[in-house]
Amino acid sequence: MSRSLKKELYTFPKLLKKVNKLVKEKKVGAVINTWSRSSTITPEMIGHTFGIHNGRAFVFRQITPEMVGYKLGEFAPTRHQRRKHGKAGTH
Secondary structure, three states: OOHHHHOOOOOOHHHHHHHHHHHHHOOOOOEEEEOOOOOEOOHHHOOOEEEEEOOOOEEEEEOOHHHOOOEHHHHOOOOOOOOOOOOOOOO
């Protein structure tokens, strides 16, 4: 067994409080902004929309059942793909 399998899943406690609060109040469509990219997605988060900070802006993602177990940061890319310049002489 590798070391990562021995470690428990981590989700920022304040983030879980926000999710549980929305579940209690039965608010649908509310966005939860977070900077905690290292938090693991748990089943309580399914159906909620998260604004995940990528270093410059928030990327909004709705959590689906297929995302459970992944980290929030995996769904908010921080790097751009290489862009090419236009051809010379065209505007």
